Structure formats: structure tokens, C-alpha cells
Amino acid sequence: MxxxxxxxxxxxxxxxxxxxxxxxxxxxxxxxxxxxxxxxxxxxxxxxxxxxxxxxxxxxxxxKSILALMPRQSEPRDPEFAKSVAYAQKLLDASIAVVGACHINLNAQGARDPKIVALSLLCRSISNFRASVRLAQQDQPSEARAMVRLLNENLLWIGSLREKRAEFVKEMIEEERHNQKVLAQVTLDLTRKHGGDIASDGALQLRNIVRKLSGQSKGQKTLKAAEVASAGVVELAYVEYLRFSLDGVHCSVTALGKHLSREEGELTLSIVPNTSPSEQLDTVLHACRALMGVAVAANEMVGFTSASELLSAAVDEFERNGWRF
Structure with a gap:
């Protein structure tokens, strides 16, 4: 090796x-x-x-794919970072336990039942959370923070779902139709612009999609994170949503600046973004805070599961550790 x-x-x-x-x-x-x-x-x-x-x-x-790239070797970590990762595993276990303990009888709403949507948001958050912590451990700070941004988006969405229930589910469906319509229309427009065959079977299928969705949609545009945030009790998470969008998701000056540093008249370009130990810790803790919020909201919406005590213990431990923002 x-x-x-x-x-x-x-x-x-x-x-x-x-x-x-x-x-x-x-x-x-x-x-x-x-x-x-x-x-x-x-x-x-x-x-x-x-x-x-x-x-x-x-x-x-x-x-030639003769060699297999393996995960990078772990460097010695700050004790507080190691502590946060150990805690993250406990929170992950508690969140998974909430999903496993749920027993929901399907009704006429089917998958549109707010309880089902809440659990789906929790499952998505669990997946995002696992990725964020693993990426932080593998010195992929920007990618880890991109996952934390998704976690905060999930938190905003479940906060609004908790308050508006079926009405918010309806808004999500309207947004889905709008986005599918826009995607189909943009595909047609670009095909025409670049000399593609707009009379092909695929193009005709796209036209049918646009026509069908135009009849179903009421003209609602994409859900705005700021509006979603204002409808829930976790509106402050919108600040973190914006912050992690700026340095973890968007191709912003802030994000690109993490690859650059100046020292004694030299400009250093780093393939791996410059990240301090405190920022790595911050990434994991914000991931924990977001998952915690989603898990608590989902657990409440399904009527409090048998995993409630386990989840409550995880919340208490976070506060005892002094990890407040």
C-alpha cells in the first residue's frame, strides 16, 4: 500500500x-x-x-481500473469531533428506531397521508445524515455541508407539514407538477434550439406531458424555502439553510474561496477545501441538530412511538454536552 x-x-x-x-x-x-x-x-x-x-x-x-481506490486513512481527530461522531451514531439509532416503531393504518389518502409524508422526510433525513457524517470523517467538508443543507431543508418542510398537514401535502404535489411541466418544456425548447427532432416520439411525449400538467396545475410556482420556513415553528433553521447553501451547495465566491489561501505573497490552490477542526465539528453538530428536529417532529406526527424515550434521551444528551448554537 x-x-x-x-x-x-x-x-x-x-x-x-x-x-x-x-x-x-x-x-x-x-x-x-x-x-x-x-x-x-x-x-x-x-x-x-x-x-x-x-x-x-x-x-x-x-x-484501467486495475487499482481500486479505497477510503482515505483517518487522521487523528480532535477529541470533541470524535465525541460528536459517537453521539451522531446514537442519534442515528434513535431516529431509525422511530421509523421502525411506527404502525400506520393506510386510509383513503394513501401516500398523501401527512403521517406517511412525515416518515418519508425522516427516512430522507436519515440518509442525508449518514452521508454528511461519513463525508466529514473522510475530509470532504463541502460535500458534508451540502448534506447538512438538505437536512435543514427537510426540517423546514416537516415544520410546515406539522402546521398545515394535508394542505401542505397538496402544495408539494402542485409544486411537483409545476417542476415536471417546466422540465418537459425546457427540454423541448432546448431540443428545438439545438436542431433536434421536435417531431420525434420523445418530443411528442413531452408535449403530452406539458399539456396534461397544464390542465392539472393551478399555476403555482416552486415552493420557496423562505415561505415554507415562515409557516412552521422552525423558521430559524432557514438561516442555516441559507448559510449551508452559500458554502456547501452553490458555486459561490464563498465556496470557491475555500480552495484558495494567501501566504507570504503566494497564492495556494487546494484541491481539498481548507477546513478548520472547528468547522468540521460545526458540520457534524448542525447535522445532528437538523436530524433531531426532523425526528422529533415525525415522532410527534405519528402519535409518539415506543422509541420516544430513546429519542428524548438523545436530545437531552445533546444539551448536556453543551452543544448549543
């Missing part, structure tokens, strides 16, 4: 002296399972001049 993958992932752009680009050495790859026979092939390729250096040999093997 080689030691480091992109250990020196920072390429320095110097204003004064510009030398020959440095070739990334093979020893800078980490987490690559490299059997002895493949290591010998790399050395043979390098000696035989078939590739320029070991790193190109490694890259060639990766391109």
Missing part, C-alpha cells in the same frame, strides 16, 4: 520564479491496494521508459 494520496495536494502558484511543473510522485497516493505484482509492473514500466515516472504508472493502472 502506498503512503499518501495527494499528500501535497496544494499546488503553489508563485509570482516570481516559475519552475518546471512538479510531477506528482507515486508515494503521494494513499488508500490504494497495491499487490506486489502490480508494484513490480510499475517499476518495470518506469525503468523501461513506457511512462515518465512511477506516478504515471499508478495513474495508468487506475485508469
Amino acid at each position: 502506498l503512503n499518501k494520496i495527494m499528500k501535497r495536494s496544494k499546488q503553489k502558484i508563485r509570482k516570481r520564479k516559475v519552475g518546471r511543473p512538479k510531477t506528482l510522485d507515486a508515494t503521494e497516493f494513499v488508500g490504494i491496494r497495491l499487490p506486489a505484482d502490480l508494484l513490480k509492473r510499475i517499476e518495470d514500466w518506469a525503468r523501461g521508459g513506457r511512462v515518465h515516472g512511477r506516478s504515471q504508472a499508478v495513474r495508468a493502472l487506475i485508469d
Whole structure:
């Protein structure tokens, strides 16, 4: 196994002296399972001049899918970060327990039953949460924070669902129809613009979709997060929704700036965004707070499950740890 993958992932752009680009050495790859026979092939390729250096040999093997990239090795973590990850597992278990303890009798509303929608939001949140914590552990800060943004969106949606029940479900369905109509229309417009066949079977099918949805839709536009937030009791989560949108989701100056740093007249471009230990901790804790809110709301909407005490204990532990925002 080689030691480091992109250990020196920072390429320095110097204003004064510009030398020959440095070739990334093979020893800078980490987490690559490299059997002895493949290591010998790399050395043979390098000696035989078939590739320029070991790193190109490694890259060639990766391109041919001969080597399997494995998760990056964990670096020593701040104790508080490790504590937050351990807590995250407890909260995850409690949230899954809420879903498992639910017994809902289907009625005429079917999947439109607010209780079913609430559980669906909780399941989506559990999936987003697992991804956010894993990404934070693997030093993927921007991707982790993108998941936290989704978690806060889920929290805003379930907050409005809790207050408006069937009315909000109806608004969600109207939004879905509107978005499908827009997607079909944009596809047709771009096909026409770029010389595509707008008389094809696929184009005719899209026209039928637009016609059908136009008859069903009442002209409602996409649900706005700010409006959804104002309808629920978790309106403050809208601030976090905006913050994590800015640095985790959108291609903003804030997000791009995380890849840049200045030091002694040099501009350093980092492949992995610059993230402080405090920001990693902040990411996990905000993920916990959002999942906690969704789980509590869903548990309440389904009539309080047998997992209520487990969830309540997780909420209490979060507060005892002093993790307040």
C-alpha cells in the first residue's frame, strides 16, 4: 500500500520564479491496494521508459481500473469531533428506531397521508445524515455541508407539514407538477434550439406531458424555502439553510474561496477545501441538530412511538454536552 494520496495536494502558484511543473510522485497516493505484482509492473514500466515516472504508472493502472481506490486513512481527530461522531451514531439509532416503531393504518389518502409524508422526510433525513457524517470523517467538508443543507431543508418542510398537514401535502404535489411541466418544456425548447427532432416520439411525449400538467396545475410556482420556513415553528433553521447553501451547495465566491489561501505573497490552490477542526465539528453538530428536529417532529406526527424515550434521551444528551448554537 502506498503512503499518501495527494499528500501535497496544494499546488503553489508563485509570482516570481516559475519552475518546471512538479510531477506528482507515486508515494503521494494513499488508500490504494497495491499487490506486489502490480508494484513490480510499475517499476518495470518506469525503468523501461513506457511512462515518465512511477506516478504515471499508478495513474495508468487506475485508469484501467486495475487499482481500486479505497477510503482515505483517518487522521487523528480532535477529541470533541470524535465525541460528536459517537453521539451522531446514537442519534442515528434513535431516529431509525422511530421509523421502525411506527404502525400506520393506510386510509383513503394513501401516500398523501401527512403521517406517511412525515416518515418519508425522516427516512430522507436519515440518509442525508449518514452521508454528511461519513463525508466529514473522510475530509470532504463541502460535500458534508451540502448534506447538512438538505437536512435543514427537510426540517423546514416537516415544520410546515406539522402546521398545515394535508394542505401542505397538496402544495408539494402542485409544486411537483409545476417542476415536471417546466422540465418537459425546457427540454423541448432546448431540443428545438439545438436542431433536434421536435417531431420525434420523445418530443411528442413531452408535449403530452406539458399539456396534461397544464390542465392539472393551478399555476403555482416552486415552493420557496423562505415561505415554507415562515409557516412552521422552525423558521430559524432557514438561516442555516441559507448559510449551508452559500458554502456547501452553490458555486459561490464563498465556496470557491475555500480552495484558495494567501501566504507570504503566494497564492495556494487546494484541491481539498481548507477546513478548520472547528468547522468540521460545526458540520457534524448542525447535522445532528437538523436530524433531531426532523425526528422529533415525525415522532410527534405519528402519535409518539415506543422509541420516544430513546429519542428524548438523545436530545437531552445533546444539551448536556453543551452543544448549543
